[in-house]
Amino acid sequence: MPHTLLVVEDEDDIRAMLRDYFELEGYRVVTAADGAQAMRLCAQKPDLILLDIGLPDTDGLEICRRIREHVACPIVFVTARVQEADMLMALGAGGDDYVVKPFRLAELGARVKAHLRRETRRAQAARVRFDGDLTIDYAGRCAYAGDTPIPLAKKEFDILALLTQHAGQVFDRERIYEAVWGYDAPGDSSVVPEHIRRLRRQLLQAGCSPRIETVWGVGYKWAK
Numbered sequence: 066m067p068h069t070l071l072v073v074e075d076e077d078d079i080r081a082m083l084r085d086y087f088e089l090e091g092y093r094v095v096t097a098a099d100g101a102q103a104m105r106l107c108a109q110k111p112d113l114i115l116l117d118i119g120l121p122d123t124d125g126l127e128i129c130r131r132i133r134e135h136v137a138c139p140i141v142f143v144t145a146r147v148q149e150a151d152m153l154m155a156l157g158a159g160g161d162d163y164v165v166k167p168f169r170l171a172e173l174g175a176r177v178k179a180h181l182r183r184e185t186r187r188a189q190a191a192r193v194r195f196d197g198d199l200t201i202d203y204a205g206r207c208a209y210a211g212d213t214p215i216p217l218a219k220k221e222f223d224i225l226a227l228l229t230q231h232a233g234q235v236f237d238r239e240r241i242y243e244a245v246w247g248y249d250a251p252g253d254s255s256v257v258p259e260h261i262r263r264l265r266r267q268l269l270q271a272g273c274s275p276r277i278e279t280v281w282g283v284g285y286k287w288a289k
């Protein structure tokens with residue numbers, strides 16, 4: 066699937082030029098000529114946003130601040146403003162990069178590509194963790210010893226995911242219970258130790274070193 070770029074630019078020529086260039090490069094491009102349109106198009110979950118700062122209705126910086134809460138993709142400002150204070154403001158508003166007009170399309174293209182590559186790497190790192198002989202696929206919700214799946218129950222996998230995603234951090238029983246069972250679950254945290262025991266046993270039986278440490282009087286942690 067091609068990456069989707071959202072191009073926000075009020076100057077027709079530049080907008081058309083960016084669209085043509087990035088479409089030729091194999092991207093899917095959606096364009097907005099003002100802030101209101103840009104906010105609406107964010108619902109299409111673009112993979113990257115090229116955001117002009119000087120727009121007829123809303124300032125690009127303001128748009129960035131507003132969408133930052135629900136849009137995690139890289140935002141690259143494209144602007145005629147050149148002062149360093151503007152650059153700092155752009156990055157402070159939640160932007161990831163800053164390209165000053167007039168820019169070279171090839172350079173902008175290279176930067177876009179680099180940002181998207183970094184995003185892909187980050188997403189992959191978040192999806193799978195390799196920890197010695199143990200591999201955890203968080204998206205697929207499965208743990209492997211080498212290539213062999215470890216038959217973990219749902220709660221056991223949830224506990225493993227919680228501890229490994231925060232390796233080194235100590236969680237007490239209550240926090241584990243809240244995170245895995247939910248705040249409004251009917252039971253209580255006394256079930257946690259038994260699940261930890263089972264999880265350790267499963268890891269051990271699969272041939273992985275069970276790196277869940279008990280921190281006496283405090284809780285449990287995944288040893289780094």
Ligand code: CA
Pocket residue numbers: 074075076117118119120
């Ligand atoms: Ca403009």
